[in-house]
Amino acid sequence: MAGGGNRETFYDRVYELVRRCPPGRVITYGHVAVELGAPMASRAVGYALHNLPPGSDVPWWRVINASGAISFKNRGAQADLQRELLEREGIAFDLEGRTDLGRFRWWPQEDAGAPGTEPG
DNA sequence: CGTATGACGAGCC
DNA sequence: AGGCTCGCCATAC
Numbered sequence: 147m148a149g150g151g152n153r154e155t156f157y158d159r160v161y162e163l164v165r166r167c168p169p170g171r172v173i174t175y176g177h178v179a180v181e182l183g184a185p186m187a188s189r190a191v192g193y194a195l196h197n198l199p200p201g202s203d204v205p206w207w208r209v210i211n212a213s214g215a216i217s218f219k220n221r222g223a224q225a226d227l228q229r230e231l232l233e234r235e236g237i238a239f240d241l242e243g244r245t246d247l248g249r250f251r252w253w254p255q256e257d258a259g260a261p262g263t264e265p266g
Numbered sequence: 267c268g269t270a271t272g273a274c275g276a277g278c279c
Numbered sequence: 280a281g282g283c284t285c286g287c288c289a290t291a292c
Contacts, residue, residue, distance in 0.1 A: 176274065176275060176276095179274085185275095188274040189271095189274050189275085191273090192273040194273095195273055211273080213275095217273040225273085228273090
């Protein structure tokens with residue numbers, strides 16, 4: 147059933163992109179927004195993950211802020227969980243709780259098979 | 267339909 | 280380097 151009518155919301159687009167983020171890599175809210183065509187919708191991106199339903203296969207923990215740090219630190223438990231999940235994937239954290247975006251940042255174009263971005 | 271929220275980003279001091 | 284403010288966007292009520 148083509149069903150049609152199934153309009154994809156901004157949230158769904160965020161989920162799809164984040165879902166493509168491979169382990170050991172991270173992406174910033176701002177970059178996700180840019181990929182979606184809304185470089186200034188970084189806030190909406192975070193909101194999308196906030197509305198992320200339980201049981202979803204979206205690696206929300208691979209999404210961090212432009213500072214390379216984990217957001218919603220207020221959530222404590224949630225932030226701690228994200229950091230643990232990232233560390234298990236090989237993501238290193240700075241003493242300030244920040245990661246090296248220049249080393250772990252993931253670029254959707256990599257998945258597209260576009261050379262030039264060598265994570266080396 | 268208008269207001270308020272929020273897991274952001276960049277600029278300014 | 281750290282902290283504060285404004286702006287921007289997409290939903291919820």
